[in-house]
Amino acid sequence: MKVLLVLFMVLLTSVVACAQSIDQKPSTSENLNTIHQNIGQLNKVAFDIYLENPDSARGLAEKALLLSRQVKYTMGTAVSFLNMGHIYWSQSYYPMALFCVNKAMADLPKNKPLLTADCYTLAGRVYADLGNYKEAINNLAQAEYFAGEDPGRLAEVFSEASYVFKRLKNYDEAITNAKKALGLNRIAKNQGNIAVLYGRLTSIYANKRDFKLALAYSDTALSMSVSTHNNRLRATTYNDYARIYDQLHDHNKAVLYASKGAALADSIGVVDALSSAYKVLIGTYEQQNDLKKAMFYQNKYNSIRDSLSAFNKVKNTELIQDYFALNNKLNEMAEIERVALANKAEIKSQKTIIATLALSLVIVMIGLWVTYHFYQQKKFLSDKLNERNEALQQQKQLIEAQTANLETLSKIKDKLLAVIAHDLRTPLANLRNIADMFDTDYLSKEEVHWLMKDINPTVKSAELTLSNLLEWAGNQIRGRSVNSSRLDIFLLGVEMEQVFNYSLQKKSIGFINQASPGQSVMADENHIKVVLRNLISNAIKFTDTNGRILLDSRYEENAAVISVEDTGKGMSSEEMDRLFITQTHFSQPGTLGENGIGIGLMLCKELIELNGGKLWIESAPGEGSKFFFSLPLNKEYA
Numbered sequence: 001m002k003v004l005l006v007l008f009m010v011l012l013t014s015v016v017a018c019a020q021s022i023d024q025k026p027s028t029s030e031n032l033n034t035i036h037q038n039i040g041q042l043n044k045v046a047f048d049i050y051l052e053n054p055d056s057a058r059g060l061a062e063k064a065l066l067l068s069r070q071v072k073y074t075m076g077t078a079v080s081f082l083n084m085g086h087i088y089w090s091q092s093y094y095p096m097a098l099f100c101v102n103k104a105m106a107d108l109p110k111n112k113p114l115l116t117a118d119c120y121t122l123a124g125r126v127y128a129d130l131g132n133y134k135e136a137i138n139n140l141a142q143a144e145y146f147a148g149e150d151p152g153r154l155a156e157v158f159s160e161a162s163y164v165f166k167r168l169k170n171y172d173e174a175i176t177n178a179k180k181a182l183g184l185n186r187i188a189k190n191q192g193n194i195a196v197l198y199g200r201l202t203s204i205y206a207n208k209r210d211f212k213l214a215l216a217y218s219d220t221a222l223s224m225s226v227s228t229h230n231n232r233l234r235a236t237t238y239n240d241y242a243r244i245y246d247q248l249h250d251h252n253k254a255v256l257y258a259s260k261g262a263a264l265a266d267s268i269g270v271v272d273a274l275s276s277a278y279k280v281l282i283g284t285y286e287q288q289n290d291l292k293k294a295m296f297y298q299n300k301y302n303s304i305r306d307s308l309s310a311f312n313k314v315k316n317t318e319l320i321q322d323y324f325a326l327n328n329k330l331n332e333m334a335e336i337e338r339v340a341l342a343n344k345a346e347i348k349s350q351k352t353i354i355a356t357l358a359l360s361l362v363i364v365m366i367g368l369w370v371t372y373h374f375y376q377q378k379k380f381l382s383d384k385l386n387e388r389n390e391a392l393q394q395q396k397q398l399i400e401a402q403t404a405n406l407e408t409l410s411k412i413k414d415k416l417l418a419v420i421a422h423d424l425r426t427p428l429a430n431l432r433n434i435a436d437m438f439d440t441d442y443l444s445k446e447e448v449h450w451l452m453k454d455i456n457p458t459v460k461s462a463e464l465t466l467s468n469l470l471e472w473a474g475n476q477i478r479g480r481s482v483n484s485s486r487l488d489i490f491l492l493g494v495e496m497e498q499v500f501n502y503s504l505q506k507k508s509i510g511f512i513n514q515a516s517p518g519q520s521v522m523a524d525e526n527h528i529k530v531v532l533r534n535l536i537s538n539a540i541k542f543t544d545t546n547g548r549i550l551l552d553s554r555y556e557e558n559a560a561v562i563s564v565e566d567t568g569k570g571m572s573s574e575e576m577d578r579l580f581i582t583q584t585h586f587s588q589p590g591t592l593g594e595n596g597i598g599i600g601l602m603l604c605k606e607l608i609e610l611n612g613g614k615l616w617i618e619s620a621p622g623e624g625s626k627f628f629f630s631l632p633l634n635k636e637y638a
Helices: 002-022 029-049 054-070 074-090 094-107 113-129 133-147 151-167 171-188 191-207 211-227 231-247 251-268 271-287 291-342 344-423 425-439 445-478 489-499 501-506 525-541 573-578 600-610
Strands: 484-487 510-514 521-524 548-555 559-566 615-619 625-632
Touching: 029 054, 029 074, 054 074, 074 094, 074 113, 094 113, 113 133, 113 151, 133 151, 151 171, 151 191, 171 191, 191 211, 191 231, 211 231, 231 251, 231 271, 251 271, 271 291, 291 344, 425 445, 484 525, 489 501, 489 510, 489 525, 489 548, 501 525, 521 525, 521 625, 525 548, 525 559, 525 600, 525 625, 600 615, 600 625
Parallel strands: 510 548
Antiparallel strands: 484 521, 548 559, 559 625, 615 625
């Protein structure tokens, strides 16, 4: 029986292969819908990533264009060209961007006004970058007409209008349009465009020399550039910081941010942002009378400007040649299709013969299958019974495991309630007493003000305690998932210094960030922030006035080792042994009586191990403590 079945399958496979070699069936409606969906997905991904990775985005858009032309999908062709226009604009290839926009509008169906609005909006922005503001305003007016009542499209129109007015130095009109765009983007829930608008408001207010508002908007723009993965915005925001601090005569910060902007702009190929960063570095070093460095960056700037025109000509020529090569490939595909249609009559007769043979084989197969089916039935029923018995055993084991887990969770709950009742009562009672005394006019507003300042570290400690409890409880009860990404420990150190600024000043503790900037590790950002908050909070807690806290990092072959070192009172080996034992964990009061529950370090250890690393301590009584943890190194930046 099995031999017959094998012989039949071999014969049937040969017949099907023969049919496929002489007949390529046209795509059905269902297949076309699937291809259209694939094209739409390629274009969506290309648009989502073009600001972060323009070269990869262009490759996806070109694939979508090839598929669209192959199946004569004009909508997909238009969107592909529009995406390529966005990509070339992001890399400052403005003539190629206009070429692609015009191709998109030529292929765009007339019943798609919103996509037409997108084309005019992009054309307006490109003309603005080329300095042709009259054409920019004309195209944006067309975009507003086709956008109708759509809040997202209108937001993009007003956003680009604010950019044009900024270039024209009409700052009030630029601010008005930017705020209109912000309101519409909030309605459309477009976080990416909101981030860009905050960056634009930064540069507008900086040009108006309103540096306080400019810095406030730049902080928001930088934060949102990370969450929206907009590397171009992040580079320009670094440059805005540099220009603001340069005008505020804070040259060290100006150099720091200009260097960051230049490095990021160079990595993603945004020449305009790179040139802008060099200009800030030149001016800053000239004001510091460091003529050697000023001349160094002046030479870099001149080199970029001298080669930019020639480079763009060569690059645009290459890109046009690539397009015509792609178009020639599509023409070849059309020729193959024409030849296939010419052979259709001959193929039809061969199809009839193959169909007849296939039908005969199917009839034989049915007879063989009926015989084989009865043979298999008995074996199938026996296997089914065995499977049910195994399933019952697995259910029994699962119920037993769940029972044990419930008992463990109950013990964890009781422990957490006891900890909260014992260790969070004092800060809450202090706050209640201050409120009661204020209500009875026992304390003046000035006294309340000073008391609240004094109790602020205690409240923050209680807040950190509660946060640690929730993190630890979640880890114990439901487990943890890890969302790894590239992290710069130096930048996280800058953020931690800002978070603990008041506590550091209160105890006159110096914070030194010696982590290597630009180096990346792979870990969950939220997890590592929890670890750094706990380690730095503990360091502040056990360090005397006028002490020092040092954040450092070193990089080995496959891992990064990060350390937090303090000049506090240190620990004995016995105390260190008790830190990570759940049943015996403990906490000591800080140098100013700060309280804790001792669960933070256990949480740190669990989170570091969850991210593939380990945590260890070096300490001695009276000599301070040094906490180390390792993380996998991002090989791309190793």
